Amino acid sequence: MSALDLSRWQFGITTVYHFIFVPLTIGLSIIVAGLQTAWFVKKDPEYLRMTKFFGKLFLINFAVGVVTGIVQEFQFGMNWSAYSRFVGDVFGAPLAMEGLLAFFMESTFLGLWIFGWGRLSPRLHLATIWLAAIGTSLSAYFILAANSWMQHPVGYRISPVTHRAQLTSIVALLTNSTVLAAWPHVMFASFLIAGMVVIAASAWHLARGSDTALFRRAMRLGLTLTLAAGIATAATGDVQARLMDSQQPMKMAAAEALYDTSAPASFSLFTVGSLNGGKELWSVRVPYLLSLIATLNPRGTVRGINNVQRAYVKRYGPGSYKPIIPVTYWSFRLMIGFGLLVTLLALAGLWLTRRRRVPRSQWFYRAAMWGVVLPYLATTTGWIFTEMGRQPWTVFGVLRTSQSVSPGVSAGEIVTSMTVFTLLYAALAAIAGWLMIHHVKSGAPAEPEAPGADELLPVFSY
Numbered sequence: 001m002s003a004l005d006l007s008r009w010q011f012g013i014t015t016v017y018h019f020i021f022v023p024l025t026i027g028l029s030i031i032v033a034g035l036q037t038a039w040f041v042k043k044d045p046e047y048l049r050m051t052k053f054f055g056k057l058f059l060i061n062f063a064v065g066v067v068t069g070i071v072q073e074f075q076f077g078m079n080w081s082a083y084s085r086f087v088g089d090v091f092g093a094p095l096a097m098e099g100l101l102a103f104f105m106e107s108t109f110l111g112l113w114i115f116g117w118g119r120l121s122p123r124l125h126l127a128t129i130w131l132a133a134i135g136t137s138l139s140a141y142f143i144l145a146a147n148s149w150m151q152h153p154v155g156y157r158i159s160p161v162t163h164r165a166q167l168t169s170i171v172a173l174l175t176n177s178t179v180l181a182a183w184p185h186v187m188f189a190s191f192l193i194a195g196m197v198v199i200a201a202s203a204w205h206l207a208r209g210s211d212t213a214l215f216r217r218a219m220r221l222g223l224t225l226t227l228a229a230g231i232a233t234a235a236t237g238d239v240q241a242r243l244m245d246s247q248q249p250m251k252m253a254a255a256e257a258l259y260d261t262s263a264p265a266s267f268s269l270f271t272v273g274s275l276n277g278g279k280e281l282w283s284v285r286v287p288y289l290l291s292l293i294a295t296l297n298p299r300g301t302v303r304g305i306n307n308v309q310r311a312y313v314k315r316y317g318p319g320s321y322k323p324i325i326p327v328t329y330w331s332f333r334l335m336i337g338f339g340l341l342v343t344l345l346a347l348a349g350l351w352l353t354r355r356r357r358v359p360r361s362q363w364f365y366r367a368a369m370w371g372v373v374l375p376y377l378a379t380t381t382g383w384i385f386t387e388m389g390r391q392p393w394t395v396f397g398v399l400r401t402s403q404s405v406s407p408g409v410s411a412g413e414i415v416t417s418m419t420v421f422t423l424l425y426a427a428l429a430a431i432a433g434w435l436m437i438h439h440v441k442s443g444a445p446a447e448p449e450a451p452g453a454d455e456l457l458p459v460f461s462y
Contacts, residue, residue, distance in 0.1 A: 004405045006414040007079040010421065013388075014072045016380055017425050021065030021432075023379055026140055026187065027194025029133035030059040031225070033126075035168065040126050046214050053444040054218075059435055062110070064432040071421060079414065083394055083404035089148055090156050090167045094174070098142035106135030140190075141183050148178035150395050151386075152247045158398075165398065181243050185236035189382070190191065191229035192342060193375040198222030199349065201440045203368035205357060214444055216358055219368075223349040229341030238293065247296040248396060250312065250321055251389035253305045254328040256290050263301035265290035271329065316397065323391040331385035338378035346370050 001009075032055045039047035073095070076084045084091075109131040116125045149156075155172030158166045167173065184423040202219035205211055245252045253259075257271060267289035288298040295302070305322060313322040345367060352359040359365070390396055 001411065003409055003414055004402055006411055006418065007075075007404065007405050007409070008401065010079060010418040011072075011075055012088060012384075013067065013418065014075065014421060014425070015387075016383065017429075018065065018072050019070040019379065019383055020429075021061050021068060021374060022140070022207075023186070023190035023193045024045065024061045024197060024376075025058065025065050025269070026136050026190035027102045027192075028054060028061065028197070029129075029136045031194055031221075032058050033129045033133045036129055040122055043393060046217065049214060049444040050218055051174060053439075054201075056439050057201070059110075059114070060432060060435045060439065064428055066107075068425065074207065078417070079406050079409060080394075080404050081406040081408075083399065085164065086167045086399055086404070087395060090149060090153075090165045090173070093167055093170055094142040094149075098139050098146075098185050102135050102138035102142055104135075106132050106139060109135065119373065137187065140186060141179070144182045144186060145174050145176065145179045146227060148176045148182055149173055149174055150393075151244075151390060152176060152178040153395055153398055165395075177243060178247065181236065181240045182223075182406070185233060185240055186237055188229045188232040189226030189339075189379050191377070192233055192339070193379065195222045195229055195346070196342060196372050196375050199226060199346070200369045200372040204440055206396040207362060207365035207369075211443055212358060216353065216356075219349070220353055221351065223346045227343060227350060230339060230346060233339060234343075241293050248390065249303045250305065250308045251328065252294055253303055253308055254323050254389055255326055255332040256289070256302070257325050257329045258302060258304045259302040261307045262304065263291065264288045264299040265294070265302035267293065269333075294348035301313055309326040315459075321378065323389050328385055328389045331381040331388065335378050335385060338374045338381065342371065342374045342378065345374070376407040 032051055035047050035051040035054065038044070039051055109128045112120070113125065113128040115134055116128055120128070153165075154176050155167060155169035157168050159166050199219055199222035202215040202222060204218065205215040241252070244255075256265070256267065258265060264287070266287045268283040268285045268287040271283040290302055291300040292298045294300060305325070309321055313319070349359075349364065349368065352364055392402065393398050393412070394401045
């Protein structure tokens with residue numbers, strides 16, 4: 001494999017691994033802040049116990065996510081120095097905002113929250129977790145703003161002197177239509193994951209009849225949040241699909257493996273194609289659906305791969321502008337399918353737990369515990385589709401991936417670093433998984449002797 005292929009593999013591995021922790025951090029930060037708010041208002045000790053229980057899961061996940069995020073950013077200098085030199089003046093702005101503003105805000109107030117139990121007033125202590133949660137959401141926004149600029153570059157110019165991209169409007173970059181659609185989609189997907197983690201943790205205890213009153217309440221919260229997040233994720237994804245059709249028509253065509261422009265265009269639920277992904281052999285289709293997704297018109301026109309390829313050759317010059325069709329086709333469907341399964345599981349759980357009921361059948365608890373992987377699979381395949389569908393571009397229409405790789409890095413060096421990172425990440429995953437499972441099995445902390453008395457609230461420790 002070439003240095004380019006290996007660099008892409010390494011960045012893909014580290015990015016997918018890092019994003020395992022990001023959405024859970026975002027979702028749990030707001031859930032924990034909401035639980036502490038409920039305890040502050042109602043003085044119900046069960047809300048305090050849930051705050052502490054899910055707060056520790058949040059902290060474990062946050063710690064590992066920070067480590068993996070740092071390694072990911074290092075690769076811009078290690079493997080993608082040509083890219084960094086070309087777009088550093090633009091791409092660096094939102095990354096600096098994320099590091100200097102959002103991350104410091106998030107980590108500072110999270111530290112105050114951890115060590116502020118019994119030391120800060122209840123109102124001030126509550127403010128610290130909300131500020132940490134806001135910092136987490138801002139971090140996501142700035143990172144997505146940088147990624148959205150790669151998908152749809154705005155607010156820049158190419159310097160005639162240095163031949164590099166220069167930022168002309170930070171406002172245009174931060175209000176890019178792509179990030180305005182991507183941020184709520186990622187936020188709702190984060191609640192989908194966090195809600196499912198709450199459901200799975202609660203299911204483990206309910207299946208064993210442990211602390212039933214508390215974990216039934218936690219499960220209802222997780223089920224409600226997951227169902228709402230599933231619906232909202234689908235709605236915001238629908239908005240993204242129409243933006244994609246106008247901004248990156250090749251990605252939309254590749255998502256359907258649609259080779260020739262169609263009006264109306266059907267959506268295939270399942271397709272069997274040639275080994276190279278160049279020809280459809282057999283498929284099961286829903287008439288008009290792709291036109292509806294792409295244009296909101298059941299008879300709308302959707303451009304095909306071959307038609308877009310010819311247009312891109314005229315605009316950008318000779319070359320292939322097609323992504324790997326089987327990857328984009330199946331990642332798009334797996335993203336939708338896994339997300340739908342999570343939403344249906346939440347709907348079934350709400351029905352089974354209605355009227356203060358606790359499900360007696362073990363099948364639901366097993367489904368809830370194993371189902372925790374479904375939203376992770378949905379977000380992972382979603383990111384694979386987003387990034388692979390943009391190929392062969394690093395910055396769409398501006399810089400190709402083949403032009404972005406570091407010229408002085410050999411394939412052997414990349415293999416070495418990728419092996420080290422993969423082994424390190426495997427170790428971190430094992431540690432994080434053990435900590436989270438151990439904490440879930442330990443259960444919620446006991447009720448304090450005098451609920452609501454801050455001086456009795458212990459500092460988080462392991």
